[in-house]
Amino acid sequence: MHDSLSLFLRRVLFMIRKELITTLRDPKSQIILILPVLVQGFLYGYVANYNLDEAPYAVLDQSRSKYSVELVSKFDGSGLFKRARTLSNATQIADCIDSGDTVMVLTIGPEFAKQIASGQSAPIQVITDGRNTMTSGVVAGYASAIVANYNSELQNNQNLIDVKSITWYNPNQLTHWGFLASLLPMMSLSQIMMLAGLSVAREREDGTFEQLLVTPLGPIEILIGKAVPPILIGLAQCTLVLMLSVFWFKVKFVGSLATLYLTLLIFLISCVGIGLSISAISSSMQQVMVYNFVVLMPIMLLSGMSTPVRNMPEVLQYITYINPLRFAIEAVRRIYLEGATLGIIAPDFIPMVIVAAVTMPTAGWLFRHKLS
Amino acid sequence: MQPAYVVETEQLSKFFKDKASKTQITALTDLNIKIEKGKLTALIGPDGAGKTTLMRMICGLMVPSEGKLTVLGRDITDRPQLVQNLLSYMPQKFGLYEDLTCQENMNLYADLHGVPQDVRKERFAKLLHMTGLAPFTGRLAGKLSGGMKQKLGLACTLVRSPSLLLLDEPTVGVDPLSRRELWEILKQLVSDEHISVLVSTAYMDEAAMCQHIIMLNHGKVLANETPEALLDVARGLCFVAATPPGIPARNLQAALLDDKENVIDAVPESGNVRFTVHSTDCIEKLAALKAFPGLQTWPVDVSLEDSFMMLLKKSETDPDDSPEFSLEYNKMPERSDQVLIEVRDLVRKFGDFIAVNNTSFQVHKGEIFGLLGPNGAGKSTTFKMLCGLLPATSGVLSVAGMDLRTARAQARANVGYVAQKFSMYANMSVKQNLRFFGGVYGLEPRHLNERIEEVMREFNLTSVAQKSAGDLPGGYKQRLSMAVGLIHRPPILFLDEPTSGIDPVARRTFWRQITAFAAAGTTIIITTHFMEEAEYCDRIMIQDQGKMIILGTPEHVRKEGGNSRTMNEAFISIVETNRNAGT
Numbered sequence: 001m002h003d004s005l006s007l008f009l010r011r012v013l014f015m016i017r018k019e020l021i022t023t024l025r026d027p028k029s030q031i032i033l034i035l036p037v038l039v040q041g042f043l044y045g046y047v048a049n050y051n052l053d054e055a056p057y058a059v060l061d062q063s064r065s066k067y068s069v070e071l072v073s074k075f076d077g078s079g080l081f082k083r084a085r086t087l088s089n090a091t092q093i094a095d096c097i098d099s100g101d102t103v104m105v106l107t108i109g110p111e112f113a114k115q116i117a118s119g120q121s122a123p124i125q126v127i128t129d130g131r132n133t134m135t136s137g138v139v140a141g142y143a144s145a146i147v148a149n150y151n152s153e154l155q156n157n158q159n160l161i162d163v164k165s166i167t168w169y170n171p172n173q174l175t176h177w178g179f180l181a182s183l184l185p186m187m188s189l190s191q192i193m194m195l196a197g198l199s200v201a202r203e204r205e206d207g208t209f210e211q212l213l214v215t216p217l218g219p220i221e222i223l224i225g226k227a228v229p230p231i232l233i234g235l236a237q238c239t240l241v242l243m244l245s246v247f248w249f250k251v252k253f254v255g256s257l258a259t260l261y262l263t264l265l266i267f268l269i270s271c272v273g274i275g276l277s278i279s280a281i282s283s284s285m286q287q288v289m290v291y292n293f294v295v296l297m298p299i300m301l302l303s304g305m306s307t308p309v310r311n312m313p314e315v316l317q318y319i320t321y322i323n324p325l326r327f328a329i330e331a332v333r334r335i336y337l338e339g340a341t342l343g344i345i346a347p348d349f350i351p352m353v354i355v356a357a358v359t360m361p362t363a364g365w366l367f368r369h370k371l372s
Numbered sequence: 373m374q375p376a377y378v379v380e381t382e383q384l385s386k387f388f389k390d391k392a393s394k395t396q397i398t399a400l401t402d403l404n405i406k407i408e409k410g411k412l413t414a415l416i417g418p419d420g421a422g423k424t425t426l427m428r429m430i431c432g433l434m435v436p437s438e439g440k441l442t443v444l445g446r447d448i449t450d451r452p453q454l455v456q457n458l459l460s461y462m463p464q465k466f467g468l469y470e471d472l473t474c475q476e477n478m479n480l481y482a483d484l485h486g487v488p489q490d491v492r493k494e495r496f497a498k499l500l501h502m503t504g505l506a507p508f509t510g511r512l513a514g515k516l517s518g519g520m521k522q523k524l525g526l527a528c529t530l531v532r533s534p535s536l537l538l539l540d541e542p543t544v545g546v547d548p549l550s551r552r553e554l555w556e557i558l559k560q561l562v563s564d565e566h567i568s569v570l571v572s573t574a575y576m577d578e579a580a581m582c583q584h585i586i587m588l589n590h591g592k593v594l595a596n597e598t599p600e601a602l603l604d605v606a607r608g609l610c611f612v613a614a615t616p617p618g619i620p621a622r623n624l625q626a627a628l629l630d631d632k633e634n635v636i637d638a639v640p641e642s643g644n645v646r647f648t649v650h651s652t653d654c655i656e657k658l659a660a661l662k663a664f665p666g667l668q669t670w671p672v673d674v675s676l677e678d679s680f681m682m683l684l685k686k687s688e689t690d691p692d693d694s695p696e697f698s699l700e701y702n703k704m705p706e707r708s709d710q711v712l713i714e715v716r717d718l719v720r721k722f723g724d725f726i727a728v729n730n731t732s733f734q735v736h737k738g739e740i741f742g743l744l745g746p747n748g749a750g751k752s753t754t755f756k757m758l759c760g761l762l763p764a765t766s767g768v769l770s771v772a773g774m775d776l777r778t779a780r781a782q783a784r785a786n787v788g789y790v791a792q793k794f795s796m797y798a799n800m801s802v803k804q805n806l807r808f809f810g811g812v813y814g815l816e817p818r819h820l821n822e823r824i825e826e827v828m829r830e831f832n833l834t835s836v837a838q839k840s841a842g843d844l845p846g847g848y849k850q851r852l853s854m855a856v857g858l859i860h861r862p863p864i865l866f867l868d869e870p871t872s873g874i875d876p877v878a879r880r881t882f883w884r885q886i887t888a889f890a891a892a893g894t895t896i897i898i899t900t901h902f903m904e905e906a907e908y909c910d911r912i913m914i915q916d917q918g919k920m921i922i923l924g925t926p927e928h929v930r931k932e933g934g935n936s937r938t939m940n941e942a943f944i945s946i947v948e949t950n951r952n953a954g955t
């Protein structure tokens with residue numbers, strides 16, 4: 001018994017070593033494993049950002065009064081907006097938005113000063129570009145905040161209710177915080193699916209897979225040998241993104257590293273299962289690429305990374321339960337930003353473990369039984 | 373006036389850049405040849421000699437690096453399209469559309485070549501009659517046998533009547549019967565339509581049917597003569613040695629082949645060994661006489677193969693660094709009745725296509741067992757099932773006493789496997805490959821290093837131990853594959869088409885190794901589409917169209933095949949008798 005176990009372990013180790021050598025010996029593949037991680041890390045850190053600074057806007061001030069000048073200066077001085085145009089009549093509004101030169105047009109009516117002076121409510125108009133709902137929402141929000149501020153100033157700070165909102169875990173509401181945390185599982189998902197996916201298909205193309213199948217290696221040994229190297233590489237890539245996020249973008253990691261890595265490990269096992277299953281049914285690398293594309297797209301969309309799962313149609317919400325990425329992102333965000341403990345995120349493991357438990361044996365079985 | 377030559381070359385050379393090693397590879401150097409009009413010219417030479425490169429240059433698919441190439445009276449580099457309109461080229465792997473019927477394939481090629489409708493009818497009828505494909509016009513090209521596919525390819529190439537026809541190894545892997553039929557067509561084309569044909573071939577019996585032979589090796593012309601003149605090279609130097617009773621012919625062949633001082637080439641033939649010598653007095657000094665006192669030899673008629681091998685061996689200047697495998701030539705093999713491999717009623721279907729039909733055979737310990745047949749006969753499928761790479765549809769399969777259905781891993785541990793295609797990990801070094809395979813075959817860590825050193829010595833791989841397997845030259849690749857196959861000292865060795873695509877000299881060296889392994893007690897199962905390689909085997913099975921058509925010793929097969937002299941003739945005779953009996 002002891003002998004057969006040590007033989008088993010030895011074979012698995014030889015498999016793992018071979019996989020690592022074939023993946024890493026080529027300098028080209030070393031670059032492929034590191035460069036995209038860095039590029040995506042920087043891109044997400046800098047580009048994936050819903051926050052606006054110095055958004056260009058236009059003003060049509062028909063009031064030309066002390067009040068209107070004060071209000072406009074609040075906008076100009078906020079740092080959030082930057083005046084791009086000053087309009088003289090309403091016909092110019094359409095061009096400002098249509099040309100995309102400004103994201104907002106602020107119109108102050110001729111009655112503005114009179115209405116304030118008489119203590120009436122004084123409406124102003126904010127026109128935003130609805131072609132990009134995301135920006136238009138943010139801009140409108142900023143505008144009402146500035147107006148509310150001015151409002152209370154006018155009333156000598158006699159607001160009865162003052163909303164002071166604090167966003168926990170991301171006090172300045174920086175969107176790239178959330179994105180960088182989700183990038184950990186997302187990045188490794190796409191890389192691992194590719195690595196695991198290509199590993200068997202490449203061997204089939206090269207003819208080495210048959211040479212492997214005629215050895216006494218059993219399906220479990222091949223499976224473990226094929227699964228461990230992509231997982232190790234995936235974990236290394238996650239570490240890279242984590243360091244980038246913590247040291248470069250200064251997003252503070254508040255959780256426990258052990259919990260984070262355990263989560264990533266479980267997630268990666270489920271990804272490798274999917275990748276190897278795809279690999280086992282494909283007869284060429286091209287086929288793997290196509291399958292990967294078809295599978296990755298919905299996984300990403302249904303993950304809740306950029307659009308909340310709660311907004312999806314109910315049927316799709318149920319489907320997200322078989323999406324390991326959804327739970328990985330949820331868990332990683334919470335560990336990273338909130339410091340959630342193992343006990344809190346443990347339920348997220350269940351769907352991932354189930355996916356792994358189905359895909360891994362399937363892949364192992366398919367190695368030998370692929371329909372020919 | 374029409375020129376007398378269809379192809380003329382002056383100092384023609386072609387170089388390639390090897391991207392990996394950044395070195396220049398010479399495919400052809402300073403070629404000066406003339407190919408006569410209206411004749412059937414053969415282009416022979418080992419793989420990599422430059423045959424395909426020359427063909428592709430003639431039809432304007434490649435530009436010469438240096439020198440002048442005139443085809444049909446025009447400089448090919450000038451206006452290739454003008455020449456291409458007058459010639460037809462059939463590459464090694466002809467582009468048949470497998471999902472179209474024979475008729476549709478022919479229509480397509482006729483459309484591509486702009487053959488007018490009124491000409492088509494007559495032309496098609498003639499081609500279909502000539503190729504014997506008339507009854508199969510409605511069949512999908514993908515469902516044709518290898519020989520029929522080649523005939524259809526030829527028909528598609530000939531949809532218009534070219535001035536020059538170029539055929540690149542049209543008969544590789546095609547069964548002997550179809551080969552004979554294809555050559556009948558070629559001869560008819562030359563005599564009826566006065567087409568000039570240049571055909572490259574690996575079979576000497578085919579070259580013998582041509583009016584002129586050009587032989588290439590390493591990009592240089594070795595011979596440029598008529599078959600008669602080429603025969604003179606080895607005339608009077610060909611002999612046959614009688615195999616002493618109880619000794620396999622391959623042992624005597626090995627003894628003769630190893631005697632490089634006297635013998636140029638030796639090959640088993642009809643149970644005896646055919647060999648060529650440097651001069652007639654060598655016959656007295658044969659080293660084989662020591663191992664086999666009283667060895668009988670007698671002179672025989674020269675064949676083209678003898679001349680070919682003689683020229684080839686003489687032109688090889690590189691020192692032979694292939695490993696030597698010692699062999700006691702005159703040791704009687706231990707015959708054993710122990711059945712190592714048992715196959716009973718084996719069937720494999722792919723959908724409604726029966727790839728292997730009701731095949732049964734046994735392989736005994738210490739035998740060389742050959743699975744022979746043309747491409748598509750079912751030997752690869754049979755072989756894959758034996759190796760456990762493909763489940764059988766029905767039937768019993770046991771290897772080394774273990775049922776392949778229930779104890780596959782244990783059965784596999786007893787088997788070494790060398791695939792047809794090089795299938796080592798290309799970006800791992802020779803040593804890493806050996807270590808990996810040794811490891812997964814379960815060699816003890818302390819024995820593993822020792823064994824790796826041992827096989828590297830045995831196969832002369834020590835000097836390339838750290839090189840990536842993918843960068844090795846062809847000969848080394850095959851040695852590495854063999855070394856991996858034997859790393860765990862398996863009692864059984866499976867070899868899938870090991871000799872396809874390697875040159876004749878390397879084939880001799882390869883079989884010399886196999887002879888040594890067999891003498892050391894390894895049981896060997898080998899597939900090959902070279903019928904004459906059956907002579908190295910103890911027993912053979914010939915398959916055709918999924919059916920086992922004969923099983924027995926080479927002698928038995930030749931006898932059944934109407935007392936034929938060669939395996940090719942035996943095959944043709946057996947298949948014809950079988951097919952006639954079937955209808």
